[in-house]
Amino acid sequence: MKIKAIITGTTGMVGEGVLHECLLHPEVESVLVINRKPCGVKHEKLKEIIHKDFFNVSSIEEQLTGYNACYFCAGVSSVGKKEEDYKRLTCDLTLNFATTIIKIYGERSRNMTFCYVSGVGTDSTEKRKSMWARVKGKTENDLLKLPFKAAYMFRPGFIKPTKGLMNAYKSYKLFTPFYPVLRKLFPKYIVTLEEIGLAMINVSLIGSENKVLECKDIVKLSNVITSGTK
Secondary structure (H helix, E strand, O other): OOOEEEEEEEOOOHHHHOOOOOOOOOOEEEEEEEEEEOOOOOOOEEEEEEEOOOOHHHHHHHOOOOOOOEOOOOOOOOOOOHHHHHHHHHHHHHHHHHHHHHHHHHHHHHHHHEEEEEOOOOOOOOOOOOHHHHHHHHHHHHOOOOOEEEEEEEEEOEEEEOOOOOOOOOOHHHHHHHHHHHHHHHOOEEEHHHHHHHHHHHHHOOOOOOOOEOHHHHHHOOOOOOOOOO
């Protein structure tokens, strides 16, 4: 079955990269992106919805039907935020969107793959001192309990940007020339944006025993050939 994917956060670095891979991949039939502002991409596979309030998507529910994958790449930094605010904008917002999808699809949600972008160092125990890691851990844990076909938690560390895309973080661009060396020294913490996108596509097509995917898992999954070409 071809992938029909919903993607959030395509005005950010990871979402833009995932969208890029989806538009290139022969096993992805169509993509719906939901953003607060236009992503600036035009493609025959692509449909875009501009929607400001991710806590209330009732006005666009009818447009969310007919898909079998959701790649949730939207997120905010924890810098300068209190835990209550960060939890609301991270855990609560993500779970609201995911449970809305389940409400819309009903039993058909068991045909959908949900991928969530977390981060290396996320705390699955929800007990460590690091606030962001606890909140991300709770988000992961709650998503894994939902009745999707499968939910996968992506935990990238340093991400090598894809050349030519607009939304790469400046700090990542600065380190890109050193990527080959960093990859050899710290293979557990480094992936490419291309690998993240391909891994999401591949878990949608063939699944994975691991539901929490660290960098090494992402790299391995990205190299699986699912259609004769990547």
